[in-house]
Amino acid sequence: MPRPRRVDPRELTDSWPTVPASTAVGEAARLLALNLRTALGPGTSVRGASARTGVNHAVIACILAGTTWPDTETVARLETGLGVALWPVLGSDGIYRATAIRNPRNRRKLD
Numbered sequence: 001m002p003r004p005r006r007v008d009p010r011e012l013t014d015s016w017p018t019v020p021a022s023t024a025v026g027e028a029a030r031l032l033a034l035n036l037r038t039a040l041g042p043g044t045s046v047r048g049a050s051a052r053t054g055v056n057h058a059v060i061a062c063i064l065a066g067t068t069w070p071d072t073e074t075v076a077r078l079e080t081g082l083g084v085a086l087w088p089v090l091g092s093d094g095i096y097r098a099t100a101i102r103n104p105r106n107r108r109k110l111d
Helices: 024-040 046-053 057-065 072-082
Strands: none
Touching: 024 057, 024 072, 046 057, 046 072, 057 072
């Protein structure tokens, strides 16, 4: 029996990525996409980020568009390649919050 289709992250909000998602996991995906967008900044293309991180440019575009759920390997590659934490912070109240991302130009490359 095939596994049931999982809804895309963007389907859990009225307006991706500007409106909070209706579930905690959807909100984590939305905030991750916003953090990724911030980390890329105006000077980095999706293809440029792909070259730095080893993550396929189409996967990065899908994360930004909310059409895929990124796996841990993808998140780890993005974080190490961009030099910033992208996964949202879970507060003591059980609510995810965007990670405070410094200027990516001031990052240091992690091994």
